[in-house]
Amino acid sequence: MEVAELELERRSRFLNSLIEKKKAKEQQEQYDRLNVSVRASDMPIPLQTRAFKCAREQLDSMPGKLHSKRLALALKKKQNFTRFTPLQSPYDFSYGPAWHCIVGASFGSYVTHSVGGFLYFSIDKVYVLLFKTAVDL
Structure with a gap:
């Protein structure tokens, strides 16, 4: 019986x-299609995918010059398809408050973030830095 169990476990x-x-x-094929390179991540794959798609859509809709503020706001707001109040971003509604986004061609940062955020x-x-900080409500 042990041999069969070992073989089953191996298979x-x-x-x-x-x-x-x-x-x-x-996942690599999707990254190649969107021309994305992940530098560092502590985020579930579905959330990453939403961020990549949103960033690609926004960049494609910007003819010519990059509008980093517009891209950052879109990443914060377009991560959820549920209802939200005008003062609350959809990302906050789905995944909790205190999401931050930094966008640019060249920047440095040191941030603390919540686990998985x-x-x-x-x-x-x-370059895009999307992170969530802890908030006591």
């Missing part, structure tokens, strides 16, 4: 590794 690990490789390949990436030649 399970093998199949899981194949699944992980396929997911990594699909940090993403630093580049898209084209624009």
Whole structure:
């Protein structure tokens, strides 16, 4: 019985590794399509994907010059599809308050962030830092 269990566990690990490789390949293909390079991340993949798509949409809608403030606001506001009050961004509604976004071609920063709330990436030649800080309500 032990031999069968060991073989089953070995096959399970093998199949899981194949699944992980396929997911990594699909994620890399998506990054290549959007021209995204993740520099550092402590954020779930679905949130990252929303940020990448939003950034790509905003950059594509800006003919010519980069409007970093417009891109930063879009990243904060377009991460949720649910209702929100005018004074509360949709990202705050879904994922809690205190989201911050820094956008630019060249900047330095040192921030503290909540667990699962940090993403630093580049898209084209624009760098984006999206992070969440802890808030006591």
